[in-house]
Amino acid sequence: MTYCVGLLLNDGMVLLSDTRTNAGLDNIATYRKMFHFEVPGDRVISITTAGSLSVTQTTIARLREAADDPDATEETSILKAPTMLKVASIIGNMLCKVRQEIDEKLSTMKQGASASMIVAGQRKGGAMRLFLIYPEGNFIQATEDTPFLQIGEHKYGKPILDRVVKPATSLADAEKAVLLSMDSTLRSNLSVGMPLDLAVIEAGDLRLSRTRRIEAGDESFRAMSEGWSRALRDGFAQIKL
Numbered sequence: 001m002t003y004c005v006g007l008l009l010n011d012g013m014v015l016l017s018d019t020r021t022n023a024g025l026d027n028i029a030t031y032r033k034m035f036h037f038e039v040p041g042d043r044v045i046s047i048t049t050a051g052s053l054s055v056t057q058t059t060i061a062r063l064r065e066a067a068d069d070p071d072a073t074e075e076t077s078i079l080k081a082p083t084m085l086k087v088a089s090i091i092g093n094m095l096c097k098v099r100q101e102i103d104e105k106l107s108t109m110k111q112g113a114s115a116s117m118i119v120a121g122q123r124k125g126g127a128m129r130l131f132l133i134y135p136e137g138n139f140i141q142a143t144e145d146t147p148f149l150q151i152g153e154h155k156y157g158k159p160i161l162d163r164v165v166k167p168a169t170s171l172a173d174a175e176k177a178v179l180l181s182m183d184s185t186l187r188s189n190l191s192v193g194m195p196l197d198l199a200v201i202e203a204g205d206l207r208l209s210r211t212r213r214i215e216a217g218d219e220s221f222r223a224m225s226e227g228w229s230r231a232l233r234d235g236f237a238q239i240k241l
Contacts (some may be wrong), residue, residue: 001153002017002050003018006118006150007130007174007178008130008169012205014197014198015120016182017034018196019194033049034049035049036208037063043123043205044205045078045121046119046120047120048151049116051113052102053149054113055098056117084122092137095133096135096137097137118149121201160177160180160184165177183225196213197213
């Protein structure tokens with residue numbers, strides 16, 4: 001399984017994903033689940049994935065193939081699409097098509113495959129957009145009322161986001177929020193694991209502003225995790241019934 005989260009804020013967007021994939025207790029592996037497409041100065045698109053690797057890897061590969069096609073058009077390439085809404089539509093259609101193809105191959109074994117994605121991006125002259133794309137290809141987007149989206153094992157990391165994240169939240173605080181959200185998930189679910197991939201896209205940058213790979217044993221992440229645990233314990237002790 002996995003956990004991915006994306007935030008849409010006034011100052012920009014923040015995305016975080018883990019890298020653990022497991023197909024049973026004795027088959028655990030690490031795969032990147034965050035992918036970037038960009039034409040600096042024109043557009044930037046980041047995608048995080050959860051679900052069947054066969055579906056997500058094939059979908060990303062076909063999106064890249066379509067983007068590299070010399071005959072690509074606004075209807076086929078996310079790097080030529082005129083709006084982020086069109087980008088989400090192209091990705092949703094591709095995800096649905098790939099899922100259906102793999103489902104058909106697995107049907108004789110009475111099995112199925114499913115996947116979902118978070119798509120974040122901005123194109124020149126357009127607003128920042130953050131979408132959650134479902135396995136069927138339809139999607140929703142983040143709003144001022146709900147400025148974050150999650151896929152995968154999201155329940156453990158949701159409470160802190162509900163309490164802390166608002167559109168006016170700074171990018172620095174947003175990074176802290178998604179990392180603490182991931183820390184809560186790592187502590188409660190063994191199907192989510194290190195290393196982590198973090199990406200920040202500042203509003204109007206039209207490029208990846210910052211990326212970071214957080215490995216197991218990262219000192220700053222460990223210190224943040226321990227500090228959060230102490231703060232929770234102290235807060236719990238101070239509450240009177």
